[in-house]
Amino acid sequence: MKVKVYADIACPWSRLGAHRFGRAVGGVDGGREVELVHLPYQLDPDAPEHPRPLMEAMAEMFGRDRADLMAAEMTRLGAGEGVEFRFDRAVAANTFAAHRLLWFALCHHGAKVQAALARVLYEAHFRDGANVADHAELVGLAGRVGLDGGRVKSFLASDEGVAEVRERVAAARRDGIASVPTFVLENGELLGGSDRIEEVLRAARAVDGPGRVLATGGG
Numbered sequence: 001m002k003v004k005v006y007a008d009i010a011c012p013w014s015r016l017g018a019h020r021f022g023r024a025v026g027g028v029d030g031g032r033e034v035e036l037v038h039l040p041y042q043l044d045p046d047a048p049e050h051p052r053p054l055m056e057a058m059a060e061m062f063g064r065d066r067a068d069l070m071a072a073e074m075t076r077l078g079a080g081e082g083v084e085f086r087f088d089r090a091v092a093a094n095t096f097a098a099h100r101l102l103w104f105a106l107c108h109h110g111a112k113v114q115a116a117l118a119r120v121l122y123e124a125h126f127r128d129g130a131n132v133a134d135h136a137e138l139v140g141l142a143g144r145v146g147l148d149g150g151r152v153k154s155f156l157a158s159d160e161g162v163a164e165v166r167e168r169v170a171a172a173r174r175d176g177i178a179s180v181p182t183f184v185l186e187n188g189e190l191l192g193g194s195d196r197i198e199e200v201l202r203a204a205r206a207v208d209g210p211g212r213v214l215a216t217g218g219g
Contacts (some may be wrong), residue, residue: 017194089129
């Protein structure tokens, strides 16, 4: 059984949703084998590839006081679940290249490797201050989950996956998806929000019937 999720590496709620999914699946005995497949969504498709401090970008969008409150609350929520957010380090940059890399991982290595890569990308962005638009950074991050650096470098320098990822992002908006994370069940049902993981899993099992749960969803 596959559950798909539209998510963006730049979205802290997507980060938390992937973590909660992996924890919920891993803590269940019985059920159905579950894989979480990451689909691309860009909150800001026009974001520049040149990075700048994330808090600066948030202050422009929401105002300084609200941005500070949002960052503090997300940091508090993450800490309570073992997810580290360092908004003081994080940089805002275009996430398209990161989504292409996730597409590559899924196509060539499967959902389990893609989920591991998604976790690495989220941590690099929100904890380590990495620029996920930078190809050299992405090559190094891909190596952490066993992907061949030379192959990844060649892929990122090519046009492979560009049209496919752009179409998937556009299709999400055509389908009315306006926020992330949004989970997609095998029957096409959409469930939005990182706080609905148990509901997602119950609905997925109802769609597909009983079986075994395998944690390949994130962390």
